[in-house]
Amino acid sequence: MEEQWRGTLYPARLPVFHRILPAEELADRVRWFWIPEWNLAPGRVSRQEILPFPALNLVVQPDGVTLSGPATRRSFRDLSGRGWAVGMLLRPAAVPVFVQDPGSLRDTEIPFEAPELLAAVSAAISADDEPDSKARDDDGGASRRRADAVAAAARWLEDNVRAPGADALLANRLEDVIQADTSLLRVDQGAELLGISVRTVQRLARRHVGLPPLAMIRRYRLQEAAERVRLNPETPIADIAAELGYADHAHLAAAFREVLGFTASSYRRSAGGS
Template sequence: MVIRDERELAGAWTRFQRHTVAAPSPDLARYVERYWMVSWHYEKPYRQLIVPYPNVHLTFTGGAATVRGVSSRHQHRVLAGDGSVFGVVFRPGGFRPFLGAPVSTLTDRSVPARAVFPAEPPARPDAVTVERYLRTRLPEPDPRAAQAAAVVADIAATPGLHRVDMVARTAGLTVRGLQRLFAEYVGIGPKWVIRRYRLHEVTERLASGGPVDWAGLAADLGYADQAHLVRDFTKMFGEPPTWYAARY
């Protein structure tokens, strides 16, 4: 029998962490989705579950800046003592103009920010100082980046899109063209992005607190049966849906 840390159940983690978010300035909004900051205090180390999205992150902590590519699966990070992180969430496709190379080269990898940005990272990162830092390498607008962002947004907003060929047809691309766009600009394939956002539908149903018709939900999301849905969810989130629901 697995005994879970009581600090991860029923939202208890919110007693130990503080989260804030901020929107980017207009000149950066085509590239940046949002800024976030989290601070924590744990007398005993805490194993934090991090679920993936198709976004590149730039994080600042302990005087260091790191670019984190899209993660293909869940991760865990250990939080201990007092600490904080300031982060930049780039829009899907939005980091490619800064990087100047396929975003897939960063998938499941982290690199020092100095590999992309020439300036010294801010000593006290906040929205103002980080935006000044980003502008040291502000690129020209890239229509392909905007196209990638639009396709991902369409996947996120349209539950009925659950196959790659459907997304390609809606975007006016061939399947191969869609795959190339995602490798270059998003950093992970369209099939993964579709699965990630359809599984987000599961978390929304769980958050509602009502009963879930698992067989019906699996069919709605394009799964052959409930077992396939649960297996995909567990692989992506690191635990079955009922365990995930217990966190919140």
């Protein structure tokens, strides 16, 4: 599956949007940088709906820096006018540098004081600014601005988030196995794959993610299910449920309703027309 749109419920509604992988030396602290840019007509509002990753995001916008905690449900943001953001999807290993109890930030976004980060990223992303973001995306100038903004954010991360130790790297491995193995449905399976106890898995998730490990598993499976429902309109939803380890169609339907607030079939219809 193409990770570029994973977690984005209606990709066709997005403004200019890019996910940029970090350099290898930072991959243990940030999963990717994400940059939306928009320039909407007066009075127009674009609602962006997300099924968030079970992770924290550090986000730079023109008016400041924020830290978003792990989400337990679908989230959305209404875009209007003109703007941009440069976000960093944090790896679990980096989280304790920003917050000691990530669970306290569930479904919450708080200001984060990082004036040097704000100044450096803002200067890079706004350089040689032109009124039309679509036009800027078509030339090399837009790519250079995004690359410079990512480089500025990366330098800040290198200076402020130390290389993780063994325990933090184990938290990254937990995230990796949960995401990669679609047959992993229980916490004890993850513990066995990592050669650690269930209690250790629970501690790692609490300290580095702020969600129970079972919630992490369910979120990755639901992201995968939503993407397959959207991208494979001819595949019966019951087949998708079976492929991803749901007991039956009803269990997948319940997960959709609980987290997203709508059914898989209604999502397929609306996403197909987005």
